Amino acid sequence: MNIAIIGCGDVGRCYAAALSQAGHQITGVCDSNPGRGLEAYANEIGALLHSSSGPWLAQVDLVISAVFGGVALDVARQSLPDMRKGAIYADFTTGNPGDLRASGELAAAAGVKYADVAITGAIGLGGARTPLLCAGDAADELIEIMRAVGAPSRKVGAAAGDAVALKLLRSVFTKGLEALAVECLMAAEQRGLRQELYEVLSDIDQSPIRSFMETVVTTHVRHAGRRLKEVQEARAQLRQDGIQPLALDGVMALFERTSGSIAADPLLEEPTIQNSLDWLFEQQKNNS
């Protein structure tokens, strides 16, 4: 396959190398601000170096955009008209989901197949083996290509933009867990209870994350008030031990909000995940 890489930072170079090693031809690399290093790199992989998109894109079967997210849509808008119909434009940027959806629509209008690709990990650590999420009409084809270079790739969502949207939703949870782990392990270490905390938390391992999340949300809408007291006590203990909680302050604010909503307008039915979420949306509307 003839491939062009637009944007030659860490991401662009990582996939250029992996695809090249897998037998694909990197025919062109493009960077708006190419330095000496990039020139040498292009030579090394037998690619022509460009500083902008142009008719040279007509020769390629796959364009990989790895520019900064902020210019994802601009780059797509400039590049798509030069591509041949039926080729694939794969957007590896962390552009916002709206821009990527718009890019997908431009691609469709230009007869180009499109995939938005979210890299769910650090390229610097996992290289081309970092897991990918793909959405858009070229998702299946792109997944086949990327799996062949060792990237665990999964199709998600219905439309272009869904992959990056899911990546960010995943981030809410995983980065939240990270922040909680920092505060929690600091506080446990301070009391000499870190090993015991692991044991006391190990029951979390017993239930899949999906049922855990649904259980806590359906009980949150009933018991946020009582649980708020526990959060307040936990926060008091951390502060007393000299830990300055930040993540926990956000957690407490959420419990306070739900607790107020329960007092003003309780959910009267038996909570299910669906009516719990509906109630939370309704409360948010009332509060805004």
Added chain:
Amino acid sequence: MNIAIIGCGDVGRCYAAALSQAGHQITGVCDSNPGRGLEAYANEIGALLHSSSGPWLAQVDLVISAVFGGVALDVARQSLPDMRKGAIYADFTTGNPGDLRASGELAAAAGVKYADVAITGAIGLGGARTPLLCAGDAADELIEIMRAVGAPSRKVGAAAGDAVALKLLRSVFTKGLEALAVECLMAAEQRGLRQELYEVLSDIDQSPIRSFMETVVTTHVRHAGRRLKEVQEARAQLRQDGIQPLALDGVMALFERTSGSIAADPLLEEPTIQNSLDWLFEQQKNNS
């Protein structure tokens, strides 16, 4: 065993009933503000009703304190002198760890065995089968008694107060997860991606919570800056979708703080869980 219950709210009554059914004799119940209902209840279980501690406590082998946490230490101070040496004082309150440790020391001075007991769940849902954490020199004996009435009970920590301290540390994590689940599932539902989010998060099920926590903390001290950008993007997406994040704001504040610390005073060694926590403590000291 002859047992006294001090504080006859939901917790006191729950364990009075369970212990009574298991063949123990509840010889006395004590509440500073006993109502008609409590009088009937005491009759029903064959217990004498008291409005304060006193010499009647000398007859019992086990005192269960289930008063409000704020008066835990006062009640222990009043009750211990009346108890016989070698009896057990079990503190089921959610008093703060310092008060419970002080109670344990008073008990030791009075020749009474002491356990602090943390109820890690809702009595209203699980009744006497709610899991318990126990610390203090009477922990082993109390665990035997409580297991016999169906309560999964576990010894934790080294000193009185450690059980409730661990319960609150556990709360930091579990209530944090709850808040994150609320925001995350609302945001996913809003985009019609809830089912797919579960799948994208399911890799979390693959690693035990202990190694997950240690991994994110040891990478946090290196990568908080890059990850902060992802948190900011995730937050922007939520707000754009009409979700008002609160927990995520706290998470972002923590990433901002660590990110600033990394810029000013990076951890130069290869991060381990120990030097990562040490570095985090050091940074907190510098910032305070």
